[in-house]
Amino acid sequence: MSFAVKLMNWYRENGRDLPWRNTQNPYVIWLSEIILQQTRVEQGMPYFHRFLEAFPIVTKFAAAEEEEILRLWQGLGYYSRARNMHKAAKMVVDEYGGQFPTSYAEVIRLAGVGEYTAAAISSFSANEAKAVVDGNVYRVLSRYFGIDEPINGSKGKKVFAEIAGEMLDLDNAATYNQAIMDFGALQCKPKSPRCETCIFQLECVANRAGIVDKLPVKLKGRASKNRYFHYFIVQSDDRILMSKRGETDVWANLYEFPLIETEQDFMLEELAQTPLFSEYFEETARFTPLGNMTKHILSHQNIYARFYLLQDAQSLRTKKSNWNYFFVEKIDTLAKHKLIFSFLEKNKQLINPKF
DNA sequence: AAGACGGGGGG
DNA sequence: CCCCCAGTCTT
Structure with missing residues (x-):
């Protein structure tokens, strides 16, 4: 059985039931994805509900005052996300008549939407075959294949993006992408991963070599x-x-x-x-x-x-x-x-x- | 290629 | 205290 199929089988049994997963509405998915950038699900959850209530559709978001958006964002951090969302919402209104685009090529042009978010929106809303590469994916793939190339170097980013694309189930991009991220969040965790109960025990290079705790490799940051x-x-x-x-x-x-x-x-x-x-x-x-x-x-x-x-x-x-x-x-x-x-x-x- | 950009939670 | 989180933009 392929990596993708095993992963999706695991997901069917163990995946989380998250509110933005019960929709294919690209606006709702965009909202959740921006909020979740560098942010834990539990931390972002109340903000997701707050924003969806205040702005149920993208035209409402675009029509809001930036002050109101920032106030709703208060406490979540990385405030440029909120300002970029406002720009993006206005662009959706101006260039797409308020119809939120779903294709990777279109959504990546929106402010605050990078490669990860464009892959997420296009796959979740339209099942476009684009692989997400986020912190979870780096971790899962680096361990599974035993890759010690630093994930935050320019070469590493290229290497992992390529492998992620090869592993993707082209016909089930939405499910596969959700699956690998949940797998990283719940099973292949940064600290104390659950290798004893892992479906990939035999294939996982890091597990076989006993170096799970050494991967992924990350270049160290600067001092505070x-x-x-x-x-x-x-x-x-x-x-x-x-x-x-x-x-x-x-x-x-x-x-x-x-x-x-x-x-x-x-x-x-x-x-x-x-x-x-x-x-x-x-x-x-x-x-x-x-x-x-x-x-x-x-x-x-x-x-x-x-x-x-x-x-x-x-x-x-x-x-x-x-x-x-x-x-x-x-x-x-x-x-x-x-x-x-x-x-x-x-x-x-x-x-x-x-x- | 490297910095800047928040805040919270886990070990 | 350090690391990580459904990353992106700027320099």
């Missing part, structure tokens, strides 16, 4: 950098000053408080010596520290954040173009990054005059 953020909560009447982040850095376009970043972990007294501080605040400005230093870990940076309440808004010297005052109720609707909305969650009573 430390960054120090000093946030200032400025209240004027019932409003709070919020700052919108730029396009380039992490958390693009999301809202936070006015910020001064330093290379070192400055205390307030040291921070007061910096040019930016003098630009923002009067000499007489007084601050109340809010809570302790917060550590927020991203993939390649550790962000250490401190929060200060400015006691008198009159001590603020300037108001940059990306700074605006918002009422507390309005702030709830702004798209904020995790560091900010967890702070707000913990400190409601400090900043909301109603409490």
